[in-house]
Amino acid sequence: MDLISRARAGEREALEELLRQNYGILKGYLLKIGCDYDLTEDLIQETMYRAVKNIKRYKATSKFSTWLITIATNLYRDQLRKGRKEILYADITDDLQYRAEQLDITLEAKEKFLQLQNIMAGLPFEKRAVLVLKHYYGYSYQEMADILQCPVGTIRSRLHYSLDYLKNKLREGGQQLG
Amino acid sequence: MDEQCKQYQLLLMDIHFGERNMDGEIKGHLEKCNDCQAYWQGLDKIEETLDALNFEPAVDYPQISEVLARVRKRESILESLKFVLVAICLLLASVLTGFKFLLFLQAFFYLTLPFLSLPLIYHYKERCDSRG
């Protein structure tokens, strides 16, 4: 029996392995879309909990990580809907510093990391999410449309907008990041 | 930038991300349009830039265990609730239908089952001991 089937049968070891394999993707996704560190911890916890609780509802037509990302996206969206203000990176340098340290990256990479996060913060959540899903996780337009629950055409125009935005920001910043 | 170039750039983006194949028409436009050429080359540059944010955080094992424990706890609460519900239903059924013997049967099993099972437990213990 494969891992998914064992997990669906409620086998603890299989569930643990499944979560372990996808933990990095889930946490990386939340941090990349701009979720602040404390909220990321809460959302990971809640996402994994809901995924395990509803494991029987998971259809193995898509990857398990896709399912986790869909749940996490909806949870994050709920937070924004409830009026939680997105923390703008520009105002939370300390938090970013902390985050970079947590992620154990080199000093030079940290500098680029912080710059890029500042730029990304200028995008609205829905557009940032498209860029992140495409670039870091290689999702197709259709998969992104399923995750973000919107038409493929919207995904396409959001991606185009985000790329244009990034291009202009890089030009303004003298391409320091390249 | 005119509307036509805007449309071509959307198509170039599709090609860049593997959502469409390059065809003769797009290629033809790309060869004669400087704006679209710059756009096409810029896509690689943007992706290269985005790599600065590419990382995968370490696995937090205690957090995973915590989640699984939370699910287990929920399941056991649900099971207890189910048990209580069935017991209440049985009780109500016995009282309402006047089948008092159901009540007596239930009470009889509650009281005697632990004692009835003693020889069985003893038997299994013996068998385990003899197997070493």
Ligand SMILES: [Zn+2]
């Ligand atoms: Zn053109």
